[in-house]
Amino acid sequence: MSIVRTEKLGKSYQMGLVQLHALRDFDLTIEPGQYVAIMGPSGSGKSTLLNLLGCLDQPTTGRYFLGDEDVSQMDDDQLSYIRGMKIGFIFQSYNLIAQLNVIENIEVPMFYQGIREKQSLRRARELAELVGLGERLTHRPTELSGGQQQRVAIARALGNDPLLLLADEPTGNLDTQSGTEILHILDLLHQRGKTLIVITHDPQVAARAQRVIHLLDGCIHHEENNGRQT
Amino acid sequence: MNWFRIKSILKLGGKSLWMHRLRSMLTTLGIIFGVCSVVAMLAIGEGASRQAQQQIERLGSTNLIINTVKPPDEQVASGTTSRMNEYGLTYTDAERFYATLPTAQVIVPLRQISQEAWYRNRKLAIEVIGTVPWYPEIASLHILRGRFLTAMDMNYQQAVCVVDRHLAKQLFVFDDPIGQDIKIKGDYYRVVGVVSAAAESAGPADQPVSSSSAAGGVAGRIYIPITTVKIRFGEIKIQMGGSGAQIEKVQLQQITVKVQSSDQVLVTREIISRLLSKFHKKQDYQIVVPLELLREAARTKRIFSIVLGSIAAISLLVGGIGIMNIMLATVNERTREIGIRRALGARKKDIIVQFLSETVLLTLMGGVLGIVLGSIIPYLVTYFGDMPTVITGSSLILAFGISGAIGIAFGLYPAYRAANMDPIESLRHE
Ligand SMILES: Nc1ncnc2c1ncn2[C@@H]1O[C@H](COP(=O)(O)OP(=O)(O)OP(=O)(O)O)[C@@H](O)[C@H]1O
Ligand SMILES: [Mg+2]
Numbered sequence: 001m002s003i004v005r006t007e008k009l010g011k012s013y014q015m016g017l018v019q020l021h022a023l024r025d026f027d028l029t030i031e032p033g034q035y036v037a038i039m040g041p042s043g044s045g046k047s048t049l050l051n052l053l054g055c056l057d058q059p060t061t062g063r064y065f066l067g068d069e070d071v072s073q074m075d076d077d078q079l080s081y082i083r084g085m086k087i088g089f090i091f092q093s094y095n096l097i098a099q100l101n102v103i104e105n106i107e108v109p110m111f112y113q114g115i116r117e118k119q120s121l122r123r124a125r126e127l128a129e130l131v132g133l134g135e136r137l138t139h140r141p142t143e144l145s146g147g148q149q150q151r152v153a154i155a156r157a158l159g160n161d162p163l164l165l166l167a168d169e170p171t172g173n174l175d176t177q178s179g180t181e182i183l184h185i186l187d188l189l190h191q192r193g194k195t196l197i198v199i200t201h202d203p204q205v206a207a208r209a210q211r212v213i214h215l216l217d218g219c220i221h222h223e224e225n226n227g228r229q230t
Numbered sequence: 231m232n233w234f235r236i237k238s239i240l241k242l243g244g245k246s247l248w249m250h251r252l253r254s255m256l257t258t259l260g261i262i263f264g265v266c267s268v269v270a271m272l273a274i275g276e277g278a279s280r281q282a283q284q285q286i287e288r289l290g291s292t293n294l295i296i297n298t299v300k301p302p303d304e305q306v307a308s309g310t311t312s313r314m315n316e317y318g319l320t321y322t323d324a325e326r327f328y329a330t331l332p333t334a335q336v337i338v339p340l341r342q343i344s345q346e347a348w349y350r351n352r353k354l355a356i357e358v359i360g361t362v363p364w365y366p367e368i369a370s371l372h373i374l375r376g377r378f379l380t381a382m383d384m385n386y387q388q389a390v391c392v393v394d395r396h397l398a399k400q401l402f403v404f405d406d407p408i409g410q411d412i413k414i415k416g417d418y419y420r421v422v423g424v425v426s427a428a429a430e431s432a433g434p435a436d437q438p439v440s441s442s443s444a445a446g447g448v449a450g451r452i453y454i455p456i457t458t459v460k461i462r463f464g465e466i467k468i469q470m471g472g473s474g475a476q477i478e479k480v481q482l483q484q485i486t487v488k489v490q491s492s493d494q495v496l497v498t499r500e501i502i503s504r505l506l507s508k509f510h511k512k513q514d515y516q517i518v519v520p521l522e523l524l525r526e527a528a529r530t531k532r533i534f535s536i537v538l539g540s541i542a543a544i545s546l547l548v549g550g551i552g553i554m555n556i557m558l559a560t561v562n563e564r565t566r567e568i569g570i571r572r573a574l575g576a577r578k579k580d581i582i583v584q585f586l587s588e589t590v591l592l593t594l595m596g597g598v599l600g601i602v603l604g605s606i607i608p609y610l611v612t613y614f615g616d617m618p619t620v621i622t623g624s625s626l627i628l629a630f631g632i633s634g635a636i637g638i639a640f641g642l643y644p645a646y647r648a649a650n651m652d653p654i655e656s657l658r659h660e
Binding site: 051096111116117 | 234238242566567572573575577579653654657
């Protein structure tokens with residue numbers, strides 16, 4: 001069973017009299033454990049795709065199966081549950097909550113799934129350890145570097161052990177050094193069997209993925225296969 | 231919703247309120263004043279009704295009290311043929327009540343004279359109360375020692391008396407009062423009982439008779455059979471005034487009529503009023519209905535409720551709107567946070583709960599401050615306004631409940647706005 005399967009997925013926006021197709025008849029299948037990079041010029045529909053795959057948005061046409069569930073028919077509460085339980089988001093601008101410290105930020109998705117305090121605290125510690133922030137559990141986001149903040153965000157995305165990790169330009173705001181560190185962590189997650197989709201403009205980032213999908217005007221332009229072993 | 235969730239949500243709400251402490255403080259001022267007025271209003275209202283309740287308990291809700299009052303002076307001056315000024319309730323009035331009041335259960339005539347009482351070498355200013363053996367039925371007296379006056383005492387005009395507790399203490403000190411003789415105006419009266427008024431703990435104003443006749447410095451009351459008083463003291467009182475001697479003749483100072491139930495009070499009052507106006511040329515009596523005191527208290531209570539209630543309502547409304555305003559601003563400031571939470575699995579419900587509990591936390595803190603301030607005001611009212619006030623536990627709970635309800639009422643809309651923001655838009659918000 002594939003992790004992601006879309007059938008003629010489409011998203012359009014009504015701009016006055018004109019219909020703008022951000023995504024058109026999009027067919028994509030991603031198997032468990034695949035590391036997929038998505039590239040394409042600005043406005044080609046990458047973020048739109050990611051929002052649909054992450055259940056933040058509903059498609060105008062077509063169907064989307066995440067695991068074995070048809071997500072395109074779900075109501076808001078069900079989508080929230082899917083986002084919290086099956087998806088892990090990593091944003092370009094980290095998107096940590098400023099009032100919360102490292103450990104509390106990591107706990108947020110577990111909190112909304114009703115995980116007990118003791119268990120979520122233990123898991124948050126493990127994850128902080130995994131991304132190399134075991135020493136900074138009570139720091140606030142503003143007291144961390146960009147790379148460290150992004151690592152917190154990755155730990156947070158892993159809280160409920162999601163089916164799918166989605167990253168929109170995860171290294172876009174970082175210098176080469178911290179960017180590389182983040183990519184190492186993503187590699188590590190891939191090795192551990194996680195399914196990853198990463199949007200990027202950077203060919204060096206894309207080079208780490210197994211599949212690189214190039215978008216243009218809301219369609220798949222072409223796909224490269226890096227031929228690395230799964 | 232387990233305890234951990236509630237705790238984290240409250241912790242979060244507390245944190246963000248603390249971040250904007252000054253703003254939070256200023257926002258809750260309306261709630262503080264509103265709750266303050268609610269507490270003060272309830273305390274004053276409660277005080278008024280308790281006072282009325284006590285008065286009624288003392289005077290009896292089924293009693294009608296008819297007092298003798300001195301008629302206006304000019305009427306006295308016109309009757310120059312006689313220097314004798316005769317007025318007030320009479321034994322005949324009492325008899326007429328017996329004959330014509332079907333609803334009357336007990337009728338108690340009462341004669342009151344200011345005198346001095348002697349025991350050995352001690353002298354005290356006292357009130358002689360000439361009355362009937364069934365007097366305790368209208369005055370809730372407790373018999374502490376011995377007995378009250380009896381029919382025998384009255385029929386045979388016995389020289390016996392019953393004294394009140396305070397007087398006994400002062401007059402006899404260490405001696406046992408029962409069986410002692412007290413000397414009043416040259417005659418001796420044997421003490422047969424000691425009593426205390428049931429409601430005397432309620433205050434010193436324990437006067438069955440119009441307070442004008444109660445001279446200052448009176449040590450207490452001595453109850454003597456009314457028949458005995460009539461033959462020993464007479465009914466004429468000579469008063470030396472600036473224009474010469476004034477002679478007054480008064481038979482009874484008071485007649486108390488007790489009816490079966492409180493709904494007979496007003497009818498009985500009407501009959502008494504007609505009866506008296508037929509036989510009294512002058513307005514030398516006054517009918518007091520304790521039940522009406524309750525109505526008076528209700529009126530006071532209503533006035534305070536209207537004034538303070540409007541202040542409270544306006545403050546709470548303005549305060550609520552202020553809070554809604556601030557919460558809308560907060561929601562706007564935290565758009566991105568809301569987007570993040572939604573992306574990480576928060577349902578609309580969770581967002582509503584988060585912002586609603588923050589608002590309620592804010593108003594509850596305002597409520598607590600309001601309760602503290604509002605508990606001070608009744609003390610000031612009692613101290614400076616000489617008005618009784620009572621702060622009840624239930625009024626504080628009500629005030630606390632109101633502040634919480636305001637939080638929910640005015641927090642719902644901002645919370646609803648927060649929950650319905652589009653997650654993608656919110657995440658893009660700077
Ligand atoms: N809410 C919206 N309303 C109208 N049009 C939109 C909306 N969101 C996206 N679009 C349009 O859809 C198209 C695809 O946008 P999208 O954000 O997916 O591009 P992108 O590939 O992520 O670009 P970038 O690399 O700049 O992030 C664009 O033409 C954009 O203008
Ligand atoms: Mg984009």
